[in-house]
Amino acid sequence: MERIDRSARVRENFHQAKWDEPIIFELSTKGERGIQVPRAEAHIRDSVGDGISLLPSHMRRAVPPALPEISQPRVLRHYMRLSQETLGADVNIEIGQGTCTVKYSPKINEVLARLPQITELHPLQDPQTVQGILEIFHRTEGMLKEISGLERFTFQPGGGSQGIFAMASMAYKYFEDKGEEKVRDEIITTLYSHPSDAAAPSVKGYKIIHIPPDKDGYPDFEAFKMAVGERTAGFFVANPEDTGVYNSRILEFTTLIHENGGLCGYDQANANGLLGVTRAREAGFDMCFFNLHKTFSTPHGCGGPACGVTGVTKALEPHLPGPLIIKKEDNSFGFDTSFLTDPRSVGKVRSFYGVAPVVLKAYSWIMSLGAEGLYEVAKVAVLNNNYLYKKLMEIPCVDAPYIRGRQRIEQVRYTIERLTRETGITSGDIQRRMMDFGMHYWTSHHPYHIPEPITLEPTETPSRDDLDEYIATLKHVFQEAYDTPEIIRTAPHRSVCHQVDGSPSDDPDQWAITWRSYLRKTAAN
Amino acid sequence: MKRLGFIINPIAGLGGRVGLKGTDGMAEAAMALGGLPSAPQKGARALTGLAENRLGKEGVLLLTPPGVMGETMARAAGFSPCVADLDLAEKTSGADTIAAARKIKALGADLLLFAGGDGTARDICAALGESLPCIGIPAGVKIHSPVFARTPEAAGQLARLFLEGKSSRVCEQEVLDIDEQAYRTGRVSTKLFGYLKVPDERGCMQNRKAGTPISQKASQNLIGLAMIDAMEPDVFYLVGPGTTTRPILSNLNLGHTLLGVDVVQNRQMVKMDAAEKLILEIIKGHPFKIIVTPIGGQGYLFGRGNHQFSPEIIRQAGKQNIWVGATLEKIGSLKGEPFLVDTGDPDTDRMLAGYIRVVTGYRQEMIYPVV
Numbered sequence: 001m002e003r004i005d006r007s008a009r010v011r012e013n014f015h016q017a018k019w020d021e022p023i024i025f026e027l028s029t030k031g032e033r034g035i036q037v038p039r040a041e042a043h044i045r046d047s048v049g050d051g052i053s054l055l056p057s058h059m060r061r062a063v064p065p066a067l068p069e070i071s072q073p074r075v076l077r078h079y080m081r082l083s084q085e086t087l088g089a090d091v092n093i094e095i096g097q098g099t100c101t102v103k104y105s106p107k108i109n110e111v112l113a114r115l116p117q118i119t120e121l122h123p124l125q126d127p128q129t130v131q132g133i134l135e136i137f138h139r140t141e142g143m144l145k146e147i148s149g150l151e152r153f154t155f156q157p158g159g160g161s162q163g164i165f166a167m168a169s170m171a172y173k174y175f176e177d178k179g180e181e182k183v184r185d186e187i188i189t190t191l192y193s194h195p196s197d198a199a200a201p202s203v204k205g206y207k208i209i210h211i212p213p214d215k216d217g218y219p220d221f222e223a224f225k226m227a228v229g230e231r232t233a234g235f236f237v238a239n240p241e242d243t244g245v246y247n248s249r250i251l252e253f254t255t256l257i258h259e260n261g262g263l264c265g266y267d268q269a270n271a272n273g274l275l276g277v278t279r280a281r282e283a284g285f286d287m288c289f290f291n292l293h294k295t296f297s298t299p300h301g302c303g304g305p306a307c308g309v310t311g312v313t314k315a316l317e318p319h320l321p322g323p324l325i326i327k328k329e330d331n332s333f334g335f336d337t338s339f340l341t342d343p344r345s346v347g348k349v350r351s352f353y354g355v356a357p358v359v360l361k362a363y364s365w366i367m368s369l370g371a372e373g374l375y376e377v378a379k380v381a382v383l384n385n386n387y388l389y390k391k392l393m394e395i396p397c398v399d400a401p402y403i404r405g406r407q408r409i410e411q412v413r414y415t416i417e418r419l420t421r422e423t424g425i426t427s428g429d430i431q432r433r434m435m436d437f438g439m440h441y442w443t444s445h446h447p448y449h450i451p452e453p454i455t456l457e458p459t460e461t462p463s464r465d466d467l468d469e470y471i472a473t474l475k476h477v478f479q480e481a482y483d484t485p486e487i488i489r490t491a492p493h494r495s496v497c498h499q500v501d502g503s504p505s506d507d508p509d510q511w512a513i514t515w516r517s518y519l520r521k522t523a524a525n
Numbered sequence: 526m527k528r529l530g531f532i533i534n535p536i537a538g539l540g541g542r543v544g545l546k547g548t549d550g551m552a553e554a555a556m557a558l559g560g561l562p563s564a565p566q567k568g569a570r571a572l573t574g575l576a577e578n579r580l581g582k583e584g585v586l587l588l589t590p591p592g593v594m595g596e597t598m599a600r601a602a603g604f605s606p607c608v609a610d611l612d613l614a615e616k617t618s619g620a621d622t623i624a625a626a627r628k629i630k631a632l633g634a635d636l637l638l639f640a641g642g643d644g645t646a647r648d649i650c651a652a653l654g655e656s657l658p659c660i661g662i663p664a665g666v667k668i669h670s671p672v673f674a675r676t677p678e679a680a681g682q683l684a685r686l687f688l689e690g691k692s693s694r695v696c697e698q699e700v701l702d703i704d705e706q707a708y709r710t711g712r713v714s715t716k717l718f719g720y721l722k723v724p725d726e727r728g729c730m731q732n733r734k735a736g737t738p739i740s741q742k743a744s745q746n747l748i749g750l751a752m753i754d755a756m757e758p759d760v761f762y763l764v765g766p767g768t769t770t771r772p773i774l775s776n777l778n779l780g781h782t783l784l785g786v787d788v789v790q791n792r793q794m795v796k797m798d799a800a801e802k803l804i805l806e807i808i809k810g811h812p813f814k815i816i817v818t819p820i821g822g823q824g825y826l827f828g829r830g831n832h833q834f835s836p837e838i839i840r841q842a843g844k845q846n847i848w849v850g851a852t853l854e855k856i857g858s859l860k861g862e863p864f865l866v867d868t869g870d871p872d873t874d875r876m877l878a879g880y881i882r883v884v885t886g887y888r889q890e891m892i893y894p895v896v
Contacts, residue, residue: 210891211892426675447857
């Protein structure tokens, strides 16, 4: 019997599952149902009631919801098939999603979060009945205080952008308290900070001032000096920025803001390269937030439950959204509800006090690593990134603007402008072709300032073999661009679907985000 | 069947390798120096990108001038073109490009692909204005106008998407050209010659991270609204040329001139297309502000396409009374290079140098360097 050769790094025989699965509403057949649970016997009904009448009448539906009617195996088949048509973190080497920061999240933490003690919690339970999870919130806060150097955290924001929104709202309250909120209406950010650092304060009503990068990719300090003034409310910035360039002069920036009476907010959505190395406090920040899913492995929820845990210095504590979790004198845990009466608080930015399973997973991840482990995470994330950086820069058509020959932190924004010039193949084309080899390659390079960008961010979790496989696949596709460009232009060929027309996404008339609107908009056809 | 115009300026690019900075009026000199025509090959490369279209070679009818201006390369690429009935000069010139473009439009083209440089784009613009969508195949020495695709293949690919109906949006792009005569003597003098309608490449970009980044046009509109909000009573606003400044006027329900300076006060038009002398008369003793946008791809704030803003006017205004508007996309196209000024007066240039606030959206600005 012959052994099968598995030595090739590039998966040329890959083909993704393709099920041509209808929308679940299209599978509905009137009267078809799932597994029927037998009705309770009369004497049981008599003693416990029908269950439904326990609900207050205003909460009961008068008409049942218009759900699709399908048998259980067909439902299962449907979702199983859809799940096979993804290129998620458990299926591919997920380093092509720079700025999104997708690391492998140990399943043990998932197991803990799925214990009934967690899944059956309700945020309106009496605090006396949820002491355990409150203690976990409290302990996690303690660890985040140590990691950042800041003094109080709220778990309420449901993600990074909401964390930034909370920071902008607190800045507003801070200046309202001083009677300066009308004058200080500008938030400064940098071009390569995450776009949410501009978008969220803009939602709060702030005017946004962008600082462009200088020749080395650092925020232009001269431009910054011109931006700072009596109208400055704050400076919201990521460091390192999405180019992986770390601004080691950050203290000069934050000092200048403080000299002008402003506040500094640190976007630490991704702190993978920073854990145990540098802290928000020492860099001169008054506020910061972490995305628990990016750094603390909770993991990414695809827009699902997340936590943009946000911290502040002592001076800003009265402005935090509430309720905060406190440890009382009798060592029990409860809520600080002073936000209800203190006009200095921003109130709430979201319901309740944070997504409990997410906080539990972060707690478990931090506890499993310890302080030394966190520092090692940072070192390995930076090592992985710089290994990838070195290998990719050896490919002639790849370049990375700024600070040549020097280390990056946890990600790099590359450019394949030369490849595009020589072959006409763009970064978007490469993205589609990478799918043919089972590799995810994302296009989150906003603000598209670097031409034909690729943003890669390995984090600490891929092995060297994983990195080599990704590099080999990229090289293979780049070579195809020179040899057989048409195969790339018309890609993907082995994915769930072929090229789709993206232009309707610019046309609201062609958006159908619910089944009902799809029916309505196609009714004339 | 889709009809695609295809014009090659066969002498485009000749002057490049032999260091002539362009080929306008210099074709023979370039040939004598050993310049080789590269436009036909670049045109052919665009056709290979196009040939893969779903309609097939039979689904697209190429409309092309005879011989070297298109027919030869179209046939070589396997198309059976409809050849326009034209008498071309033996040594083709801009006049032939203009005649060919007009003829092709008359034949009912849906789109025009042309291979050349800025000079060719000028001729196409003179012939067609904004009456027919066009895509430039970069083949000339000077490629400053943003009407050109990044590569010949990309031009073909974009044409394909447009003809297949996958990218139906068009936007106006500037036709810029420098005065080659002056450039050869070491002076750069760019002019804005008009606009061409170009399929919006962004419309066919796929797989965005989330939502839809707002279009260039929407961003320009927001810049216009921000500036209108900031307008003060009785102040004269001198609105310079460009697609970025146009929404200021359109949102005030005022007309605009394509390449001129329009003067607005109290939301009313005072004077359209005002020349320098008239501007000086209007602003005499009155507060006023200048509104400009950098020239796309180059970044000139003054001295290119808006000479009406003389050093005298700029000095009177002072740096603090100059409003600059540019979308983040436009700033990105400068690839980190600063804004440039060339007013003709070194002192005025020095006054403008340093950093300037640029309106990039509604309540959104950037501090950007000026050299």
